[in-house]
Amino acid sequence: MQTELNKVIAALQDLYAHEGFLFENDIGERAVTHRFAAYLERQFPGWSVDCNYDRLGERTLLLPHGSIISTDDHLGKSIYPDVVVHQREIPKNLLAVEIRKASNHTSLEHDQHKLMAMTDADIWFAYWIGVLLVLDQHNVTASEVYAGGIVDQPLSLWFAARLEEVGLKAAH
Template sequence: MNYDLKEIKVKVDVAIGVLFKNDSFLLENGVNERSVSHKLAEYLQQEIPDWNVDCEYNRKGSALKTLERIRECSEERKTDRVFPDIIIHQRNTKINLLVLEIKTKDEDPICDIQKLILFTSDRECKYNFGSFIKFNRAEKPDLKWFKDGEEI
């Protein structure tokens, strides 16, 4: 089944709600971003059972996942290899529904935002949608959405 943006937003909101209900400790205590991503991915899988939900997935088919021009976002980046926080896709195909980048601390999100722009515009990956989620401890998170290489 394919989902439109409205449906995806609802499913992401539900998964975030379950995360807050079941795992608020992680958010309130500043636990590592990967731990939060993992739990959110579990709840997204429950909401979208007909798709694969993966964390830190670094493959494009059998090749390593790369994004041209991602090195430009930071002088510290030495490679075009990328590991999106969460993706919703059909494994071993070019069918990619949603890519999520998450921040749990007050760090500069510039590279995460650039990744979402590239992931939603890149011909090789071409995710239908992207979302940046900034968790603010126990407060409601800030979300930004992307489509066709632009914030919407």
């Protein structure tokens, strides 16, 4: 998993190096997410990288009834992850990323529940890894790594340390 997470970090480095305008001008999260996906795509040759992807093969992405996450809309408040790295036709799901701008003061709970659900091996479209990123103008202010339907604390700590090591997270 560390190899894949290092690729996420490389994409973040490219994002911050080349897309300062988006942060300086407080451009919306979807634009930031799109540009991040473009840089992430360079890190995963042979994989598809998509934003707000709503399918698993030919099936629409749905969670079991009664789940905390809505799956019945196309307005961005649903299960559809911000960015995914996958193979569409097989389907094979590697990585799901949720991106939040630090200026977005709504609760992270929705994104956290999405990543828990999307990495839960008991759900038929599980992703191997989930990553939550909170971005401000200059660096990552918060991050979590999900695997097996839960926050993977050791991997989250490792990821945060790597972000700090490359200058993408302020020292705490």
